[in-house]
Amino acid sequence: MKLLYFAWVRERIGKTEEEVAPPASVGTVADLVAWLAGRGEEYAYAFENPKVIRAAIDRKHVQPDTPIAGAREIAFFPPMTGG
Amino acid sequence: MMAATIRLQREDFDAATEVAALTRGRTDIGAVVTFSGICRDHEGGHGVSAMTLEHYPGMAEEEIARHVAEAQARWPLQGVTVIHRYGRMTPGDNIVLVVTASAHRQAAFEAASFLMDYLKTRAPFWKLEERPDGKDWVAAKDSDDDAAARWVKDNAAS
Numbered sequence: 256m257k258l259l260y261f262a263w264v265r266e267r268i269g270k271t272e273e274e275v276a277p278p279a280s281v282g283t284v285a286d287l288v289a290w291l292a293g294r295g296e297e298y299a300y301a302f303e304n305p306k307v308i309r310a311a312i313d314r315k316h317v318q319p320d321t322p323i324a325g326a327r328e329i330a331f332f333p334p335m336t337g338g
Numbered sequence: 339m340m341a342a343t344i345r346l347q348r349e350d351f352d353a354a355t356e357v358a359a360l361t362r363g364r365t366d367i368g369a370v371v372t373f374s375g376i377c378r379d380h381e382g383g384h385g386v387s388a389m390t391l392e393h394y395p396g397m398a399e400e401e402i403a404r405h406v407a408e409a410q411a412r413w414p415l416q417g418v419t420v421i422h423r424y425g426r427m428t429p430g431d432n433i434v435l436v437v438t439a440s441a442h443r444q445a446a447f448e449a450a451s452f453l454m455d456y457l458k459t460r461a462p463f464w465k466l467e468e469r470p471d472g473k474d475w476v477a478a479k480d481s482d483d484d485a486a487a488r489w490v491k492d493n494a495a496s
Contacts, residue, residue, distance in 0.1 A: 337463025
């Protein structure tokens with residue numbers, strides 16, 4: 256699946272996007288955040304406070320307990336500050 | 339359902355031009371509400387010399403379209419225009435425009451307010467401010483979440 260990062264999540268990880276293949280045990284958005292946080296210190300820094308991280312699957316807002324099965328594109332970003 | 343105009347763009351916009359485009363040749367519109375969001379030179383006690391709006395291309399358009407559709411379902415609107423800029427802006431520059439048109443004023447006022455509250459909290463945009471001490475991302479405000487929450491029907495009914 257393709258992951259996209261925005262704003263300070265992007266800056267901390269140092270990438271705008273990447274392809275990943277998490278293990279089958281990673282079932283939800285929260286699981287994916289925990290798995291990513293273990294991939295290196297830049298990921299640990301980006302995801303140090305999972306409660307503030309927002310996520311979208313295939314361009315729709317989702318909650319931490321949303322299953323990721325079948326997702327093509329998952330985005331992680333801080334709370335939005337548009338308008 | 340009335341077609342809406344939704345644009346994401348780097349370029350500036352002109353509110354009067356957009357209102358004219360929405361109302362030209364129409365005699366059924368009795369009220370037009372226009373909201374313009376403008377880059378200001380201060381925030382929370384510090385100066386702001388510029389800000390850069392980052393967005394999630396694709397999702398931003400879709401998310402705005404979902405909220406426009408909800409506004410059209412909740413209020414009898416004759417027209418809606420939403421323009422959101424991205425890129426770097428300096429104080430005085432336009433950031434966002436919402437225009438709502440209806441037969442009577444209340445629908446236009448409420449729909450414009452609803453759309454702005456949702457743009458603030460649900461549309462995937464992020465502001466990076468340039469301040470005297472460097473650049474930093476703008477933190478989301480609880481007051482914006484509270485403003486958006488008042489439009490949730492369950493809350494409104496209680």
